[in-house]
Amino acid sequence: MNTLTGPRPRTGATAADIQAHYDIGKDFYALWLDPGLTYSCALWDGITGAPGNTDLLAQAQHAKLRYHLEQAGITAGSRLLDIGCGWGSLLRTAVEETGAGRAVGLTLSADQHAHVRSLGLPGVDVAVQDWRDHEPDDGYDGIVSIGAFEHFTHQGMSRDERIDAYRSFFARCAGWLPPLGRLSLQTIALTDDTNHEDSVPDFFAREVFPGSGLPRLSEIATACEPYFAITRLREDGADYARTLRGWSSRLFQAREEAQRLVGPDAYLRYRTYLRASEIVFMRQASTLYRITLRRRPERRRLGPPSGGQAFPQ
Numbered sequence: 001m002n003t004l005t006g007p008r009p010r011t012g013a014t015a016a017d018i019q020a021h022y023d024i025g026k027d028f029y030a031l032w033l034d035p036g037l038t039y040s041c042a043l044w045d046g047i048t049g050a051p052g053n054t055d056l057l058a059q060a061q062h063a064k065l066r067y068h069l070e071q072a073g074i075t076a077g078s079r080l081l082d083i084g085c086g087w088g089s090l091l092r093t094a095v096e097e098t099g100a101g102r103a104v105g106l107t108l109s110a111d112q113h114a115h116v117r118s119l120g121l122p123g124v125d126v127a128v129q130d131w132r133d134h135e136p137d138d139g140y141d142g143i144v145s146i147g148a149f150e151h152f153t154h155q156g157m158s159r160d161e162r163i164d165a166y167r168s169f170f171a172r173c174a175g176w177l178p179p180l181g182r183l184s185l186q187t188i189a190l191t192d193d194t195n196h197e198d199s200v201p202d203f204f205a206r207e208v209f210p211g212s213g214l215p216r217l218s219e220i221a222t223a224c225e226p227y228f229a230i231t232r233l234r235e236d237g238a239d240y241a242r243t244l245r246g247w248s249s250r251l252f253q254a255r256e257e258a259q260r261l262v263g264p265d266a267y268l269r270y271r272t273y274l275r276a277s278e279i280v281f282m283r284q285a286s287t288l289y290r291i292t293l294r295r296r297p298e299r300r301r302l303g304p305p306s307g308g309q310a311f312p313q
């Protein structure tokens with residue numbers, strides 16, 4: 001606690017915000033996500049055909065998971081942290097395919113936590129825990145965070161406030177990694193031509209992802225600077241448009257069951273959000289970044305953000 005100003009103001013989505021979106025029910029998401037329940041942009045390199053096809057969607061999601069594990073340097077015996085682990089597809093891939101020795105997942109969703117536990121994966125631990133509260137006994141060899149960064153700030157924060165919040169995230173990640181350890185981050189971002197105040201981001205913040213807001217690439221670069229070097233950057237907005245087209249066509253095909261599970265209003269809200277998001281990516285108002293970051297061996301001269309932690313030596 002900051003004794004001058006009282007408790008640190010909350011930034012980004014709370015557990016209640018997250019649960020409002022993710023805990024509508026796994027059975028509903030299972031109707032239109034791939035069988036592994038990966039809920040983020042897939043990687044469509046070299047994959048052609050209708051994105052709503054179950055096998056192709058699963059293939060593209062699997063390619064994305066393997067990409068991030070490789071970028072984070074996860075190999076046999078590695079210790080992995082997955083920040084925003086969803087329903088556990090990356091954790092499963094890490095222990096079953098890469099041979100990771102330990103894979104820890106953090107989520108704010110009770111439903112996701114229950115599901116990951118029910119998988120009974122050896123070497124996997126999952127907690128309903130905000131990364132801000134995570135205090136592991138040991139460090140990690142690599143960190144992956146896919147589709148969670150969008151929840152770390154909320155609409156209405158200034159650029160400086162967002163950078164401050166993101167810098168706290170990078171400071172904590174750096175503290176859990178060895179020098180030169182890698183963080184593989186995937187996030188939606190606003191492009192330079194889009195304002196936070198635009199009606200479309202507003203719609204998402206109000207109707208779909210309460211308490212959340214999108215970063216810009218320059219904010220990420222500024223925020224990570226004292227702790228990480230960016231070693232690889234992919235801009236894959238077209239991949240997200242394609243993933244969304246797949247999800248939305250699958251949801252439409254399953255519309256009767258979907259409405260039975262969540263009711264007509266929620267069905268319509270999701271369908272609108274998936275279609276609108278596809279258009280946003282096609283028009284390049286938002287884009288998708290996959291960013292590989294390598295922990296700096298030493299702290300740079302820039303100070304930590306207010307409330308952030310010092311860089312561990």
Ligand SMILES: C[S@@+](CC[C@H](N)C(=O)[O-])C[C@H]1O[C@@H](n2cnc3c(N)ncnc32)[C@H](O)[C@@H]1O
Pocket residue numbers: 013018022037038039040083084085086087089106107108109112129130131132145146147148151152
């Ligand atoms: C869009 S889902 C992505 C899930 C998974 N990475 C995937 O690709 O399927 C976002 C995830 O971030 C988690 N999340 C959001 N804010 C978080 C926070 N502050 N701490 C930990 N997890 C968070 C949510 O609970 C959810 O699991």
